[in-house]
Amino acid sequence: MSALARIPPDAAVATIAPGQPALRPNRLESPILPPDLSDEQVVARWLAAKATGRGRLAATTLAQYRIEAERLFWYAGKVGVPISNWTLDEFSAYIGFLQAPAPWAVRRSGVRRGSPDWRPFLGPLSDRSAGQTQKIVTSLFDWLRDVGYLHLNPAAGLPTVGRREPEKQARFLSVDDCALLREAVRARDERSTEARLGKARDLFLVDLFEHTGVRTSEAVQCAMGHVRIEPVPDALRREFPGAPPFQWLLRIARGKGGKARWVPxxxxxxxxQAYRLAFGLPPVPAPDETLPLVLSVRRTRWGQWKGVRSRTAIWELVTGLCREAGEHARASGRAADATRLEQASTHWLRHTYAKGLAEGMKHGLDARAALDNMGHADARTFNQYVDDEPLKRALATWTATARRMA
Structure with a gap:
């Protein structure tokens, strides 16, 4: 059952007072939607569109969109103004309501859906959550306008609640941290076949996340055949003197937003190659090889290698590596390194890769190439990684000051 179908009827829905001025008409007859649809039916089509096609939303994101639709219609019912008749005032009031809902709009803990006392709010939303709701509902109104259902978007031009420039990204591992990760893996005992295979696989995992910046969800979907060795044509070798004759590339078939990309x-x-040889495979993948990129150290009952098939499993593998490295560092008296490593995850290594790209931009890497490597659409997202070390910046300032005073 869809979120819209779950919205319970409420006898206490407010109605427009008889003397109140007529609502200003924003509703249109869309030339591309069936006639006589209700607002709920039109929004159900919006949700269906978000769930289909190559660019469809992830299941968790789609679930959040459904929650926002449910909240929106519940509130519209309470104020007695259909969303197709909302003006700037109604939309602004809704965003304000999210941050400070009336006591009657907040359900008690433990009240189940379907109860007369159920409400879609457990309390006020934080600025960040209210801002996310505003972003989703604004995109809904954009779509309603684009399909000709509304004349204008009542949310147009409003500043986003709680919007602020993102802080510089401090959750990354340095080159020395990554070396410590590898040191901890290499220090393992190899008495069993599984231990030997795990060592080769885990050394590859550190390289994969540090040097390609792939998301955990992308690593799950990668197959061995997604790795290609491409010859560099003469025209590009003239453009990039000293370039190697071949370039290794990794195909990300489905990144964020359904977008594909190639990563160096x-x-x-x-x-x-060492990882594949350890598993008894040829060192270079075949173009049509469907074996998962991240392998389990166990075989199927038919003797074939199994892949690590979930984001959670890969995340747990890498966070386990980080904890292992933390213990290794602590045992050798490097407590500060241990504390940092014990907090790290796959996304920290993605940030490490992004930091390397940001440094590369100082040495000629094109900004568009950096964004494409990361799978980012917005430069503001990538800018979190630029100059994100306050201690390094402090030392650079100290050096410049010392030179000036000399």
């Missing part, structure tokens, strides 16, 4: 992966070539 020369730096994982050696660990990939």
């Amino acid at each position: 992966c020369d730096e994982i070539a050696l660990s990939l």
Whole structure:
């Protein structure tokens, strides 16, 4: 049952007072939607559109969109103004309501859906959550306008609640941290076959996340055949003097928002080959090889290698590596390194890769190439990684000051 179908009827829905002025008409007859649809039916089509096609939303994101639709219609019912007749005032009032709902709008803990006392709010939303709701509902109104159902978007031009410039990203691992990760893996005992295979696989995982910046969800979907070795044509070798004759590339078939991309992966070539040889595979993947990129150390009952098939499993593998490295560092008296490593995850290594790209931009890497490597659409997202070390910046300031005073 859809979120819209779950909205319970409420006898206490407010109605427009008889003397109140007529609502200003924003509703249109869309030329591309069936006639006589209700607001709920039109929004159900919006949700269906978000759930289909190559660019469809992830299941968790789609669930949040359904929650926002449910909240929206519940509130519209309470104020007695259909969303197709909302003006700037109604939309602004809704955003304000999210941050400070009336006591009657907040359900008690433990009240189940379907109860007369059920409400879609457990309390006021934080600025960040209210801002996310505003973003989703604004995109809904954009779509309603684009399909000709509304004349104008009542949310147009409003500043986003709680919007602020993102802080510089401090959750990353340094080159020394990544070296410590590898040191901890290499220090393992190899008495069993599974231990030997796990060591090769885990060394590859560190390289994969540090040197390609793939998201955990992308790593799950990658197959061995997504790694390609492409010859560099003469025209490009003239443009990039000294370039190698071949370039290793990794195909991300479905990134965020359903977008595909190729990521340079020369730096994982050696660990990939060692990893494949450890598993009894040829060192270089075949173009049509469907074996998952991240392998389990166990085989299926038919003797084939199994893949690590979930984001959670890969995340747990990498966070386990980080904890292992933390214990290794603590045992050798490096407590500060241990504390940082014990907090790290796959996304910290993605940030490490982004930091490397940001440094590369100082040495000629094109900003568009950096964004494409990360799978980012907005430069503001990538800018979180630029100059994000306050201690390094402090030392650079100290050096410049010392030179000036000399």
